[in-house]
Amino acid sequence: MAAEILTPGAVAGATTPSTWSMFLWRLRSNSKAMIGLGIVIFLLILIVFAPLLAPKDPNFGVLPDTLASPSRDYLLGADKNGRDVLSRLIYGTRTALGGALMVVLISELIGVPLGIWAAYKGGWVDEVVTRIFDMLLAFPPLLLSFAVVAAFGPSLRNVVLSLGILYVPFIARVVRGVTLVQKEMVYTEAARAMGYPQSRIIFRHILPNCISPVIVVSSLDLAYALLDIAALSYLGLGVQPPTPDWGNMLAEGQTVLLTAPHIAIAAGVMILIAVLGFNLLGDGLRDVLDPRQAKR
Amino acid sequence: MTENEAGQQFDARMREYLQGLREQAMSRRGLFKLSAAAVGATALAGAVPYVMPGVSVLAQDDTTVTLGLESDLRGVEPALGYDFTANPVICNITEGLMALDKDSKIYPLLAETFENPDAQTFIYNLRAGVKFHDGTDVTVADAIASIERVRSEAIASPMAWMFDNVESIAETAPMQLTIKLKIPSASFTYVMATTAGHVMPKSLIDANPDLPTQEPIGTGPYKFVKWEAGSQVELEKNEAYWQTGKPYFQKAIFKIVPDGTTRVAGLKTGDLTIVRDIPADQLEIVRGMAEITLQEVIGFSSNQIFMVNNAAPFDDINVRKAVSMAINYDEIMTNLVKDTGVRSISSTVPSTMPGSAEAELTPVPYDVEAAKAALAASSQPNGFKTTLTVDSESGQRVAEAQAIQQMLAVIGVEVEINKIPQPDRITALQTGDYEGMIFHEWGADFPDANGMLLPLFHSRSVPPQNNGSFYNNPAVDALLDGADAEVDETARFAKLIEAQKLIAADMPIIWLDHFKWFLAVKQGLGGYSIGPLFYWDSFLRDLAPVQA
């Protein structure tokens, strides 16, 4: 199945000024994308400037302040060990977003070459690879990650590795679609006839056309990865204490929900905002990069 | 599948379909059939469980008592009944030759009379006419078979060691069982009051030689009906119970409710009649409930952290001293433990147990400067890294672990927290597969101070048993062995107190607290008060509404 996300604006490796500025203009006028982008930038700021922004040390607890309600001293309250919830949320961005980025990066590093190669080779190689993708695509990555964690133990590293591998089909499929279409294009045929090396064809024709679909899929995959990582940490299978993490905090918050609901609410809302940001950005980018889909 | 994919796939299929539509007529009937089928299928999915067997439609009523358990059971076999969750269930089904009352005094139960002519001979005269739930009579053969089951390798009972000292078990007269020991023991008298002394029919035991039974039969006030793993255990009244007029309730349901807040909520709504395990931060709420009475008692209990004494760095007493003094015990007690326990005073034996040395000992001081000095004088002057293993299910313990981690960082000791599920932590303790520090909870098997010492500090009690710190002090060994063989109480206590002083000086473990046991019971019910050894008790035998 072809990806069909090709517009005149996305074709051709060279980025002429008009293409880029047209893209920016379209982006700016898409409110979804702008809000999403705003949230993403906000999260990135939290990651980079955490030490400056966090009012307290996220790992230092003042026991007598256990489960303190939100106040001037503890803006979002304190957890069971007397640690500042706001600071822990800020530092938690690093594990959440960092983990999600690693997942998507791994899936791309493996998936992009794999997709191109499979489509390019064609024949039975392509058949086998597509079959494997079909198998993995159907099954929710989270459930297979369970098996990995059961085998190798709970840790952020194991979670990221297993999710990274399991997300490969999402990217690879799209890339494969693009490659298949490009293969049939006249100028590819021409290039091959003229004896251009494969690598040149790939780099000049195929890869550039992959950029926009990969960007869209990556943004959405980041949203899914954030959710999956949060879910695994919530179940106690991911990030281990005392490292601050939104999923962990949500789980702890649930145990004290009756007496100190602020912890669970803060952690949950944080996850919501982050995932929303990437969903909006991904949606917006898809609108911008594929006007066909945008006419909804 | 991502939404993106879904969108694209629908696009393709949609287009194809719409093209097809122009060429062919689609009958309206077909569509209705289809949507009806779809709706019907979902309705069916929702309805199927209602007609599936095992779903009871019985509502809650006054003749049913519902208890809330904090986790699923490991099993329902008495020979394996050695934990705080399974035992309250098992002890209503099977009974032992002896029993303990709420003041931990022993009295005969299935035995009618009990004689202890000398320190090594125990004679039990069984009650006549007591029947098992299956209608058969209780005989000495059943009692002997039950004891042998605890000792059998296949069953691997954690109480097998209680019979290590036994020389012979025999039926010495009709309905009379005599047990002879190799050497005198002050604690053996209590064994038949534990689940190790519970009696099941020989026929049932013979039918399940290698695996624990999933359907126990006993003489208790309640019969086993079924265990829906992960959900609940159901018991029903034994109409032919040998203590006439008991029990009161027709049905007993033990619901498995792992979330503490939910258990408390269940008390409020009346869904739960009795709850034992209440999270520390909700004690106040439960105390404030008008519809609930909250009982509490300090357990024969100890919560501590083992340090591995037979390997670096904790083989050096200065290191142990440093770590012990760097912990702010008051802060932990006030803010985390709160009202659920009392601080241990350098002993695992609470002051409520006769033979405790706590009156003569001093608590470990919180003194960061002294801690740093001790560390500087030790084999690790520059600090070191270590691990602390803790149960993942317990919010309180995890919080304690993190607090300790923070406190030890101050003196240069870097602690990595290893959070694992409780069964795994217990397995790790049994196999000795841990390093550094590990949490441990202990409740005495017997109302005897030695029960808090011998299993934890005798050199032969190392893993797979419970001397998790690998403490080895021959002088202490001699005192503990001597105490067990000492039938004279004063002499025994003297030896135990001496042993506790030696242990306190060696600081092999970090003493935390003696935790309390709580029991929240619906207002208006009486007949049972929780005692320190509740895990050998039947809650429900005497439980009934209090006459006004």
Add this chain to the structure above:
Amino acid sequence: MARLIVTRLLTLVPMMFVITSIVFFMVRFVPGDPARIMVGGQRTTPATLEAIRKQYNLDKPLLTQYGMWVEDLVHGDLGSSFRQRQDVRVLIADRLGITLQLAGMSFLISLLIAVPLGIIAAVRRNSWVDISATVFSLIGASSPVFFTSILLILVFSYKLNVMPALGRGDGGLDTFKHLIMPALALGFSLAAITTRITRSSMVEALTQDYIETARSKGLSSRSVVMKHAFRNALIPIITVAGLQFGYLLVGTVLVDYTFGLGGLGALLVDSVQRRDYPVVQGMTIFVAGVFIVINLGVDVLYGIIDPRVRFGGRG
């Protein structure tokens, strides 16, 4: 049609085999002695451990173990739990009922919310209904289902005291009461995604020529919408509903755990947390099997609806 089923089976069965084999081998790289895990934390002796090893074939070489496992599988034996010394099938059977109930109720709720909402939003494009539908679906898709669950518990159980908090109740009507909140939480999440697809497929359907034709023939707006557009939109909806099954699966596991319902989800998470790998293994096989059956079902259903498929000729 028969050919369709057969070809799909030929693809899906190897898939299940591969997935479950991966789980089998991966999980046997666990460090530590499986016999010890089986004892479940009780005191024991080396002799007992040896007996356990023999009973469960743990002393045989890995490939032999695999062969025996496959043979068991073919006979429908999913293995037995080390920790609880119970057959995995029994463990699953005990909890299947409540999981099916939850899944069914959630699915129904999600359709009941998403379909009307999607249709109205499509018909009145860019109205406030449309915008709120979009907002709803974005937030619903971004909020983890376990967070939605916690919020519901907080508001309805703790603050308002209206609903029972957790657990599965006593069966029958009581269980139904206990499932309302979980089903709402999960249904809400599913609905968020299904709404968007319903809306877009309705929009597509509405802009087709034949709608114009129908309108021009004087048919009332409403009948146009209901009879023609909706009918044609149903296919993608069913397709997507089938595709959402993966998320229904994950959501059911998470909701089960969060609400302590004691269903298959709680069993799975528990066994992963405790590294009780026979159960993890058995459950993964079971879930993979269910997955295949459902996917096959959706394909067959789709084949029934789409005449082109039924009479062959599909690309």
